[in-house]
Amino acid sequence: MANSAGADRSGTLAQLLARVALADQRAFAELYRQTSPHLYAVALRILREPASAEEILQEAYVSVWQHAGTYVAAKSQPLTWLTSIVRNRCLDHLRRRELDTFPLTSGADDEPAFDPPADSPAPVDLLVAGAEAQSVRDCVETLDAGPKQAIALAFFHGLSHAELATHMREPLGTIKSWVRRGLERLKRCLDGAGFAR
């Protein structure tokens, strides 16, 4: 987080967001140019359907244009803020669809709804590669294999507890406890390393 290129980029994006809040169309186009490839990749990975990913990306930027004023630089990095908007819309979309598609009685016997694209890096690899700072990498490495994979699949592909159970062929209770323990451990480790404020 401390590298200066990243800090410069954050500064630029924060300035663009500030201008977008004042309805500056050029700044908005530039913000889109700089951030849409990252956000589209995030959406594609979670939704696994280009059409849905495009739709979510559209909605997200429309929302950014309308709500850029609510972005408070002090509270989070601009790219974190934007990524969260897209991720949350993707997750809402997935969870809504589940509600529509699956009867409440559906269990872990359902067909796996998950088909990882063959040519992309596996989620666990992404977890480790994405954690740029050594402290983050170290923290991820402290996770056991099960929790690490469960968190990676949930984070990068939007899998729910039930989908994780199906995909990893583990009981739902095991999955829930892996995710909970994994997140707790990650938090303790990251906070201990002084990461994220």
Added chain:
Amino acid sequence: MDLARPDRSERLDRLAAEFALGTLPSRPRARLAQAARTEPVVAAAIGEWEQRLAALAIAIPAVTPPPRVWTAIASRLGLAAASTGTASAIWWNRVGVWRALTLLAFAAVLGLGIALLSQRAAVPEASIVAVLAGADGKPALIASARRTDAFLLVKAVSTAPVESGKALELWMLPTGAAPRSLGLIRATGIARVPLPAPTDSSLANIPALAVSLEPATGSPTGLPTGPVLYSGPIERMY
């Protein structure tokens, strides 16, 4: 349940973590999102987790969305760009490009007057000069011609190496119209670029030139398809 109560902080943290990770099922997810809108403590707990997990998303390889996404966004918001297509395809129509060109003109022409003068000396009677600069504002190419010549001399001053399988293509940027290709140019040395007519007439309504990165055989569409590496306004010395 009031998640904002201090004695609930552990449960709130766990819910916020699963919210940010994405594993909360639909109904608890909707309830927590609703609570975050009215309870700053809940919003902050979610924000902290989003921040923690954000570092993980950095390595996802970027994927450029199709141009129609921007078109749809601009049209839904009624933005000026709505009628002109995507941000990348219409760069020559964006005011920002022209503002940048103007700034580059000052930076390049004024800041490097000596280079320009020596270049003019090397091409006697040059009456049209364009200094094409990259994003860093440094001149990369200098194009010059006499009014009566039907060709441009384009000298590479400091261009970045071109990867194999790619080539540099030179474009005229007419006012209010799409760019017109002047063909491929070399990334080193001096290229002699033929014009359809003497510069006086063929560049009459051309305020600027640009160079884009294209496939080795040139743009397949007749319009720039790759990034614009260098651009600059045409200076007329008459």
